[in-house]
Amino acid sequence: MSTSPARITHWIGGKPWDGVAERTGSVYDPATGERSATLDFATETVVDEAVAAANAAWQGWRNASLAKRSTVLFAFRELLNNNRRRITELITAEHGKVLSDAAGEVARGLEAVEFACGIPQLLKGGFSENASTSVDVYSIRQPLGVVGIISPFNFPAMVPLWFAPNAIACGNAVVLKPSEKDPSPANFLAELWAEAGLPDGVFNVVHGDKVAVDRILDHPTIRAVSFVGSTPIARYVYGRGTAAGKRVQALGGAKNHMVVLPDADLDVTADAAVSAGFGSAGERCMAISVVVAVDPVADELIARIKERMATLHIGDGRRPGCEMGPLVTAAHRDRVVSYLDAGVAEGATLAVDGRGHPVDGEAGGYWLGPTLFDNVTPEMSVYTDEIFGPVLSVVRVPSYADAVNLVNANPYGNGTAIFTGDGGAARAFQNEIEVGMVGVNVPIPVPVSYYSFGGWKDSLFGDSHAYGPDGIHFFTRNKVITSRWPERAVGVSTQGTPAPGNVNLGFPRND
Ligand code: NAD
Secondary structure, eight states, X not given: OOSSOEEEOOEETTEEOOSOOSEEEEEEETTXXXXXXXXXXXXXXXXXXXXXXXXXXHHHHTTSOHHHHHHHHHHHHHHHHHXXXXXXXXHHHHHOOOHHXXXXXXXXXXXXHHHHTTHHHHTOXXXXXXXXXXXXXXXXXXXXXXXXXXXXXXXXXXXXXXHHHHHHHTTOEEEEEXXXXXXXXXXHHHHHHHHTTOOTTSXXXXXXXXXXXXXXXXXXXXXXEEEXXXXXXXXXXXXXXXXXXXXXXXXXXXXXXXXEOTTSOHHHHHHHHHHHHHGGGGOSTTOEEEEEEETTOHHHHHHHHHHHHHTOOEEOTTSTTOOBOOOSOHHHHHHHHHHHHHXXXXXXXXXXXXXXXXXXXOTTSOOOOXXXXXXXXXXXXXXXXXXXSSEEEEEEESSHHHHHHHHHHSSEESEEXXXXXXXXXXXXXXXXXXXXXXXXXXXXOOOOTTSOBOOEETTEESSOOBSHHXXXXXXXXXEEEEEOOOOOSTTOOOTTOOOTTOOOOSOOOOO
């Protein structure tokens, strides 16, 4: 146990910030409840410093060759791969998720880096020779400038890696504002970027809260903002950022339904429900939080889910065998626990009470075991609210059509899944469900990095999804060039070259 907690500060212009913080916060180890670090919180002036460093660096980086950019990206990929263990430990120490889960987060982040390594291919434009006589038309995609990334606590490495590699590969400079709850992975990424040869100032990190976020949203030099977090803040970020003239993609919260038809393989389905409901203590935007059991499957399915829940090993993510860690803060744990009483008061059946689950960890940790509610109905707060904890609800419905109507009536539309042995039902589901990411017998359908990630409805504000092809589109703007060159060389046809003195006020036509 450390007696003097470390200080974590911003990363600006290729090195740790050396100023004196006017505002600070605390970072905790969720598995022990101990304060592990003091975190500098950025003022507007500190954000301005980071933006100035980014803007100065961008002037050079925007003209770095594609060969140079992909060399840096490949080097970053190697460093990230070689430092998997270290970054995993940093995640677990501040977020609380178990080491194996943190390793999965890093693996998915690596995939996003690998996609960005292909930037020379991804930035190819189009070329039309002789669009008009002797006139060529071609398009190029150019970087935006300085872009902001604002990320949530639940994926402190992966979400920054969804955005920063594409943004940098496209020739932008980045100011990242990670969650104040688990800031260390962002700083470690900054060190790796520097070691990979990225010029100073192209990747910056400012820590803090709403003060930093608001300055990023208002700053006139910042051209675009990628945000991931809860729906109320995503809506706010989108409104304020776009009002300031920025391009904004704001990914929000979720309430993901898993529809189970009576012909599903119930052992496979129960495995999936428990894995996707309680992995990372339910603190995933793609966690399953509602099982929609189509009659008459509920009783048999619930029995199998309960069997599996009873055997889950809950505790400090650094201890061997632990499958689920604590919640991120004491306040969040208390909020999640409050839903257990609310659900009972509203008439749901508390089938498994996570407060009784054994814990392999320190008493001061922010624990709550896996919890199951049965007979949940759509008006109850356990159904309407994003709980973001290890609480799984079962809603019983009479038919497939009722299941689809329930999912489509929900304001969130991040992920969903159907479990069935019927290909026709699965195909109908993927066609009519109003959700951005759909799994067929796959409970957490996070797209691979060469597709893009995004929900519908209140789960995403803006029209670009994250990473993949949408990411390249988001971090660049299109320029189309229409070009005609005088043909003066001896022996070259002069067809289509206007003769001098040929003034024509008509609108240019192609012929
Ligand atoms: P959050 O909305 O509380 O915070 C996200 C970011 O916004 C953080 O950097 C935080 O410092 C900042 N922030 C918080 N309050 C703010 C305010 N009032 N004004 C300005 N900025 C503010 O989210 P969280 O608790 O860190 O993360 C969990 C949420 O993120 C869940 O709702 C989860 O579903 C969502 N999430 C969504 C996705 C997705 O891809 N759709 C992915 C991961 C997490």
